[in-house]
Amino acid sequence: MVLKNCSSCGNSLGKNTNNLKHKNTIKMKSLKELYRIGTGPSSSHTMGPRKAAELFLEKHPSAKSFKVILYGSLAATGKGHLTDVAIIDTLQPRGTVELEWRSDIFLPFHPNGMTFKAYDYEGKEMDEWTIYSIGGGALAEEGDQSHVETKDVYSMSSMTQILEWCERTGKTYWEYVKECEDSDIWDYLAEVWKTMQNSIERGLNAEGVLPGALHLRRKAAAYNVKASGYTRSLRSRGLIFSYALAVSEENAAGGEIVTAPTCGSCGVMPAVLYHLQKSRDFTDTRILRALATGGLIGNIVKHRASISGAEVGCQGEVGVACSMAAAAANQLFGGSPAQIEYAAEMALEHHLGMTCDPVCGLVQIPCIERNAFAAARALDANIFSTFSDGIHRISFDHVVQVMKQTGHDLPSLYKETSQGGLALDYEPM
Secondary structure: OEOOEOOOOOOEOOOOOOOOOOOOOOOEOOHHHOOOEEEOOOHHHHHHHHHHHHHHHHHOOOOOEEEEEEEHHHHHHOOOOOHHHHHHHHHOOOOEEEEEEEOOOOOOOOOOEEEEEEEOOOOOEEEEEEEEEEEOOEEEOOOOOOOOOOOOOEOOOOHHHHHHHHHHHOOOHHHHHHHHOOOOHHHHHHHHHHHHHHHHHHHHHOOOEOOOOOOOEOOHHHHHHHHOOOOHHHHHHHHHHHHHHHHHHHHHOOOEEEOOOOOOOOOHHHHHHHHHHHHHOOOHHHHHHHHHHHHHHHHHHHHHOOOOHHHHOHHHOHHHHHHHHHHHHHHHOOOOHHHHHHHHHHHHHOOOOOOEOOHHHOOOOOHHHHHHHHHHHHHHHHHHHHHOOOOEOOOHHHHHHHHHHHHHHOOHHHEOOOOOHHHOOOOOO
């Protein structure tokens, strides 16, 4: 629950000035579109381009050769994110592939643009298709006649509306998911949860150096072992770190993970849920409901703003992951709908302005450590909200709008180009 206006200026604090209660023309896709099972290191730079190449190949199975032009952020950090590998591995079995990297061109619709061209045996162009990887492995076309759109599932896409629905019906967020999704959503979330657990356990057992020019050594196993030597509170924090590191390191190594909401932020949700199930004996049923609630949070941001680091910076990736995990944790601990909304709001608010500046274009520095810190921060947001009654001044919807505007105001060099921030002038060892 939020207080509605500011006594000094009269502006709405709890419900933003666009009045989401009465202006909700946006509908949302299934959580299956948010939680995607696949291989790292990047949902927008690896999973999305691979899927786009598969779709283009299905459309032109008789093509002899292909040309793919990568624009903006895809071109700037594509090699570090294995964009070229994803596209070539998909198309090359059918014909030759030429890649053109145009990091100097940012298409207006989205920074992650790519144009596919197919040629026949005589070298004549058969077709041209421009598609955008908009974050979390999702694709979009510019214009109204999109061929990659899936059906809308949720009629409400603002937290304000959904919170009011919860208060009116006495139900909570996962029950809204249940009402909107097909019945197989629980089987899908069970597969998601199993994949998350597997990625943690593989990561905890893996040691050595991650691929790429940074020669970054895996830390998850060491953190997990060291955690056992501390007192209870420090042990808990060390375990959270180790679980988030495990998944993020698996992602960096190209292992199988779940976008939550992206590959670059895939360690936060699994770490929090795995830790809480291990330490508190929560059943799988309750974990799946928490996944549903966290997914709803991520879905709202995805549809009302962005989860693409190339569009809004890392606040849209790690910040949103932290918000999802905070909401999921708060539900597990019996939080009211208002307290869950507050936990999600805090977690996102305190990531506002976070840049996306991957060193050497790799999803390693600062991405991996950010997952660990965000997992711990998610639990802090949960605890802070639990101490409250859920009443606060700034609504989750307002923070989402601020995040979107902040992302647009960030210079492009801070949005997954490796041309600014931590990535600037860094020389690998």
